[in-house]
Amino acid sequence: MLTFDPKDLSTGKLHGYLLSAVAPRPIAFASTIDEDGNPNLSPFSFFNVFSANPPILIFSPARRVRDNSVKHTLENVEVTREVVINVVNYELVHQASLSSTEYDKGINEFDKAGLTMLKSDVVKPFRVAESPVQMECKVNDIIKLGTEGGAGNLVICEVVKLHISKDVLDENDLIIQEKLDLVARAGGSYYNRAKHGFFEIPKPLQTLGIGIDAMPKEIKNSMIFTGNDLGMLGNVEALPTAEAIADFVKSIGEHHINITEMSRRQKHKMAQNYLSYGDVESAWKLLLS
Ligand SMILES: Cc1cc2nc3c(=O)[nH]c(=O)nc-3n(C[C@H](O)[C@H](O)[C@H](O)COP(=O)(O)O)c2cc1C
Secondary structure: OOOOOHHHOOHHHHHHHHHHHOOOEEOEEEEEEOOOOOEEEEEEOOEEEEEEOOEEEEEOOOOOOOOOOOOHHHHHHHHHOEEEEEEOEHHHHHHHHHHOOOOOOOOOHHHHOOOOEEOOOOOOOOEEOOOOEEEEEEEEEEEEOOOOOOOOEEEEEEEEEEEEOHHHEOOOOOEOHHHHOEEEEOOOOOEEEHHHOOOOOOOOOOOOOOOHHHOOHHHHOOOOOOHHHHHHHOOOOOOOOHHHHHHHHHHHHOOOOOHHHOOHHHHHHHHHHHHHOOOHHHHHHHHHO
């Protein structure tokens, strides 16, 4: 382990470590206007949702490390207290990146990035027509985290209108995550196309998992199982009954597999194979047979 006191690193170096370590991050495509009504559009990956009631999003335009100057987006929300946060999908990620160019104040990044300004219902800043989810927001608060270069400014936004493209909805009006095709920002110049990496994990909240600590020693200390394997095994609500195990042994015996002759290592390997395609129940029946 390389261990640091953040105070011993330059802000630039620390920035690099933090942005690679806390990744991938969602991207807020923030549309604002200045005091004269000039539109501004910039991406911010210091961004997330923090509350559903009230619906709160927070993003952070930081003071530049280079010269401690502040970003136009921050200046705009300080004056107008309004912003539209649009999501960034794969189709518009290069335009979002282009809009992050540090154009002079008053330059309209919608024009620079070739994006369409769509009138909002409640707030003055425009929506990005090409974005599949557009959230009109009032700014409730702005929390300054410091006064030096690199200091963030938390812009606390309350969503007052939510627009979702029908193209990304299913028949129940729920968002199809793959269709939304969001991108995220990681360290350096790395981005991530979310849909290429999705996988599902059954929610532990629905069941009260037995936990790894409650497992028999030879399973939790197995040389075969990984942490993920044990996590899956520990997420079951109850262990299979003696009857279910006996049925399993019988049915597997019909395929000429004699569990009683298997070594512990073989059993663990076979259970791991069940886990690899999500069959936790069979893994447990095998392990307890
Ligand atoms: C994908 C992406 C994410 C970014 N995230 C942030 C961020 O979270 N905070 C920040 O201060 N700058 C961020 N930037 C840089 C700003 O977008 C850039 O400084 C922009 O010019 C600010 O524009 P403005 O001065 O018009 O507000 C990001 C850039 C890109 C391309």
